[in-house]
Amino acid sequence: MSEWVEKRLGEILRLTKGISYSSSDYSATNQGTVFITLKCFAKNGGFSKRGIKYYNGTVPERLLLKTGDLLIANTDVTRDGDIVGCPVYVPELEGTMPITMSMDVSRLDFIEGTEVNKHFLYYVMMTKKVRDFMKERSSGSTVLHLKTSAVPDLKIKIPADTAEQTRIAKILSTVDAAIEQTEVLIAKYGRIRAGLMQDLLTRGIDELQKVALGQLADVSSGITLGKKHEGLDTVKLPYLRVANVQDGYLDLRETTHIRIPISQVERYKLQYGDVLMNEGGDFDKLGRGTVWRDEVPNCLHQNHVFRVRCNKELLLPDYLALVSASPYGKSFFVLNSKQSTNLASINSTQLKSFPIPLPDIEGQKRLINIFGKKAKALTAHQQQLSKLQTLKKGLMQDLLSGPRE
Numbered sequence: 001m002s003e004w005v006e007k008r009l010g011e012i013l014r015l016t017k018g019i020s021y022s023s024s025d026y027s028a029t030n031q032g033t034v035f036i037t038l039k040c041f042a043k044n045g046g047f048s049k050r051g052i053k054y055y056n057g058t059v060p061e062r063l064l065l066k067t068g069d070l071l072i073a074n075t076d077v078t079r080d081g082d083i084v085g086c087p088v089y090v091p092e093l094e095g096t097m098p099i100t101m102s103m104d105v106s107r108l109d110f111i112e113g114t115e116v117n118k119h120f121l122y123y124v125m126m127t128k129k130v131r132d133f134m135k136e137r138s139s140g141s142t143v144l145h146l147k148t149s150a151v152p153d154l155k156i157k158i159p160a161d162t163a164e165q166t167r168i169a170k171i172l173s174t175v176d177a178a179i180e181q182t183e184v185l186i187a188k189y190g191r192i193r194a195g196l197m198q199d200l201l202t203r204g205i206d207e208l209q210k211v212a213l214g215q216l217a218d219v220s221s222g223i224t225l226g227k228k229h230e231g232l233d234t235v236k237l238p239y240l241r242v243a244n245v246q247d248g249y250l251d252l253r254e255t256t257h258i259r260i261p262i263s264q265v266e267r268y269k270l271q272y273g274d275v276l277m278n279e280g281g282d283f284d285k286l287g288r289g290t291v292w293r294d295e296v297p298n299c300l301h302q303n304h305v306f307r308v309r310c311n312k313e314l315l316l317p318d319y320l321a322l323v324s325a326s327p328y329g330k331s332f333f334v335l336n337s338k339q340s341t342n343l344a345s346i347n348s349t350q351l352k353s354f355p356i357p358l359p360d361i362e363g364q365k366r367l368i369n370i371f372g373k374k375a376k377a378l379t380a381h382q383q384q385l386s387k388l389q390t391l392k393k394g395l396m397q398d399l400l401s402g403p404r405e
Contacts, residue, residue: 002164010152018101027056085134119169189378197326214352222301239300280345289324
C-alpha cells in the first residue's frame with residue numbers, strides 16, 4: 001500500500017477569489033462573459049448550469065477560467081451550510097465565450113510542482129472532515145461567509161504516489177458517472193410523473209369538491225430537539241428529519257436517535273399510513289408528501305416534519321401524497337408559505353387549510369392505481385440512486401481515510 005502523507009492545503013494550492021459585482025453588471029444571455037455564481041453550486045457538490053449569468057464588465061486575465069478548473073463556494077444561503085466550501089469543476093460549455101467567476105467563488109490554483117491529482121483533491125474536499133472544517137470557519141445568520149484566509153490551514157492526508165491518487169479518483173468518478181446517469185433518468189421520469197399528475201388532477205378538477213385537509217385528517221407536528229427530561233423515565237428512539245422526507249420516497253440512509261420520556265412516545269410515534277409533510281427549508285423540500293409504511297420500527301418525527309393521519313373513510317394517504325406532489329399541491333405550498341432568501345416554510349394552520357380536490361374513495365383508488373403503474377420506473381431509479389450514493393459514501397470512507405493503523 002502507498003505511503004500517505006499529511007499536508008496543509010496551503011502547501012498545495014492558492015485561492016483566487018472572483019469578481020466583485022452588482023446586479024447592474026449582468027448582461028443579456030449569451031452576451032459578455034459567462035459568469036459562474038453561487039447558484040451554479042448544487043447542494044453537497046455538483047455544477048448547476050441553471051445558475052450561470054453573464055457579465056458585461058472587464059475581466060482581468062488572471063480571473064479567466066477554463067474547463068476543468070476547480071472552484072469552491074465562499075458563501076452559502078442554504079439552511080444547513082450545504083454549499084459553503086463545496087468544490088465544483090468548471091464544465092465544458094457550448095460556444096467560445098470567456099468564463100469568469102463572482103466574488104462568492106474561489107478558484108483553487110495548484111502550486112507549480114505540486115504532486116497532487118486535481119480529481120483526487122476534489123473528492124477529499126467532499127469528505128465530512130473537510131465539509132465540517134468549512135462550516136466551522138463560516139459565519140453569518142441568513143448568509144454564511146467562509147473565512148477564506150483559514151482554508152490554507154486545512155490539513156489533509158494524501159497518498160505520496162500520484163498513481164495511487166489517480167486510481168482512487170478513477171474509482172470514485174466511475175460511481176459519480178453512474179449517479180449522474182441515474183439522476184438524468186430520475187429527472188426524465190419526474191417530468192413524466194408531473195405531467196401525468198397535472199393531467200389526472202386537473203381533468204374535471206373544477207367539478208370536484210375541495211375540502212380543507214384539516215377536515216379530512218389530523219395534522220400534528222413532531223418532537224422538538226434539545227429539551228431536557230430530568231427526573232423522567234426515558235427511552236432512546238429513531239426519528240425522522242426533513243432530510244429523510246424526499247419527494248415521493250424516504251431517504252433512510254442516515255437516521256438519528258433522540259431520548260424521549262416514555263409518556264410521550266405514543267404522541268410522536270408514527271403509524272403505518274401516516275403522510276409525512278415537510279414544514280419547510282429550501283423550496284424543493286416544502287410540503288413533500290410521503291407515506292410512512294413502518295420502514296423503521298418505533299420511529300418518531302421531528303417538529304419540522306408534519307404527521308398527517310388521514311380519516312381513511314374520506315381520504316386515502318396515497319391520494320394525499322399524490323395531490324401534495326402535484327403541480328397543484330406544490331403551487332399551493334409555495335404561494336402560501338412564509339419566504340426568505342431561498343427558504344420557505346408553512347405552519348400547521350396553513351397545512352390544515354390545504355384544499356384537497358376530493359373524489360369519492362373509489363375515484364381516489366382509481367387515480368392511485370393509474371399513477372402507481374407509471375411511477376414504478378421512477379421509484380426503481382430513486383432506489384438505485386440511493387444505493388449508488390450509499391456505495392459512494394462507503395468508498396470515500398474506505399479510500400480517502402488513508403491506511404488503517
